Amino acid sequence: MTELREFPNQITTIERFILDQQRGFPDATGTLTNLLYDLALAAKIIASRTTRAGLVDILGSTGEQNVQGEEVQKLDRFAERTIFRLNDHTGRLAVMASEEEADIIPIPERFKTGKYVLLYDPLDGSSNIDFNVSVGTIFAIYRRKSQEGPGTLEDCLQKGRDLVAAGYIIYGSSTMMVYSTGQGVHGFTLDPSIGEFLLSHPNIRIPARPKYYSVNQGYERYWSEGVRRFTRWLQGENEEGKELSLRYIGSLVADFHRNLLTGGIFYYPADSKDPDKPHGKLRLLYEAAPLAFLAEQAGGYASDGHRPILDIQPQGLHQRTPLFIGNRSLVEKAEYFIRTYDQG
Numbered sequence: 511m512t513e514l515r516e517f518p519n520q521i522t523t524i525e526r527f528i529l530d531q532q533r534g535f536p537d538a539t540g541t542l543t544n545l546l547y548d549l550a551l552a553a554k555i556i557a558s559r560t561t562r563a564g565l566v567d568i569l570g571s572t573g574e575q576n577v578q579g580e581e582v583q584k585l586d587r588f589a590e591r592t593i594f595r596l597n598d599h600t601g602r603l604a605v606m607a608s609e610e611e612a613d614i615i616p617i618p619e620r621f622k623t624g625k626y627v628l629l630y631d632p633l634d635g636s637s638n639i640d641f642n643v644s645v646g647t648i649f650a651i652y653r654r655k656s657q658e659g660p661g662t663l664e665d666c667l668q669k670g671r672d673l674v675a676a677g678y679i680i681y682g683s684s685t686m687m688v689y690s691t692g693q694g695v696h697g698f699t700l701d702p703s704i705g706e707f708l709l710s711h712p713n714i715r716i717p718a719r720p721k722y723y724s725v726n727q728g729y730e731r732y733w734s735e736g737v738r739r740f741t742r743w744l745q746g747e748n749e750e751g752k753e754l755s756l757r758y759i760g761s762l763v764a765d766f767h768r769n770l771l772t773g774g775i776f777y778y779p780a781d782s783k784d785p786d787k788p789h790g791k792l793r794l795l796y797e798a799a800p801l802a803f804l805a806e807q808a809g810g811y812a813s814d815g816h817r818p819i820l821d822i823q824p825q826g827l828h829q830r831t832p833l834f835i836g837n838r839s840l841v842e843k844a845e846y847f848i849r850t851y852d853q854g
């Protein structure tokens with residue numbers, strides 16, 4: 511009988527791992543290291559609610575509407591407050607911005623500002639919160655562009671290519687934190703019995719043989735010709751004999767995480783469903799760019815159907831973008847179908 515290992519061969523906490531990575535940068539001041547620590551702590555606090563969701567007052571709506579026009583869930587609000595309150599007073603940040611807040615989030619005047627910029631989707635997969643389906647948090651870290659003092663909108667509108675670090679937390683059957691500082695993608699699993707994130711998935715690489723495609727096929731009638739033909743190709747209408755299986759959770763973090771480990775493609779294309787959202791639903795700054803950074807670090811690729819997500823210059827805090835992300839061969843195939851069958 512296979513003996514179940516109580517712990518990984520090597521027990522490495524996220525703190526230890528981040529510190530070891532920092533050693534590679536003699537000029538490092540430890541500020542980024544501490545910022546990642548704070549995000550790991552925020553993840554533990556949010557996980558302490560998600561793992562007891564039905565027992566604590568965290569399910570359901572707040573009755574408010576956010577800048578996206580979506581109903582704000584109690585867990586959206588709790589996650590938002592937790593990340594803000596853990597980062598507003600540390601002196602590490604110049605400014606923050608969140609998917610839930612209309613404007614940039616300044617550092618309170620009574621606190622010092624610092625050299626980094628934190629952008630985040632506090633709770634991703636909100637439509638799944640009340641049904642015990644995996645949800646997540648997504649974060650993106652940039653260096654400020656402005657000199658000193660309060661950070662600016664310009665500090666938040668940076669291309670994904672300029673990311674210093676990005677990652678997500680997934681609150682699922684286990685809680686994991688997956689991030690990259692440009693030195694590969696690494697995953698840590700929270701052991702609630704000791705309250706530590708331990709290294710469980712070092713150096714994640716997207717497998718070359720993809721297994722799944724993930725898209726909300728309920729919107730097919732609103733898709734362009736190119737996207738519809740690409741989907742047929744994924745389903746097996748191709749000479750390469752490729753046939754992928756469909757998986758769609760409806761939480762971007764969870765769909766991306768699965769495909770990162772199994773190989774595959776997630777896409778949320780532009781569609782004609784909602785004239786107010788001609789560029790699809792997902793947000794460039796809080797969702798597409800940070801995950802694109804991870805995808806490329808793991809050997810994959812992310813595109814808006816025409817160009818790399820990481821090369822898009824953001825024009826606004828809540829700019830939306832079509833997203834095709836996963837194995838490079840599949841995303842490039844999507845670009846080929848869109849280029850071939852969709853004008854413009």
Ligand SMILES: O=P(O)(O)OC[C@H]1O[C@](O)(COP(=O)(O)O)[C@@H](O)[C@@H]1O
Nearest residue numbers: 631633634635636637726760761762
């Ligand atoms: O219900 P749809 O249209 O398929 O949209 C699902 C998508 O919307 C999202 O929930 C949007 O993110 P938020 O939950 O952060 O608003 C993604 O996680 C998910 O991929």
Ligand SMILES: [Mg+2]
Nearest residue numbers: 631634635797
């Ligand atoms: Mg989201």
Ligand SMILES: [Mg+2]
Nearest residue numbers: 609631633634
């Ligand atoms: Mg969200």
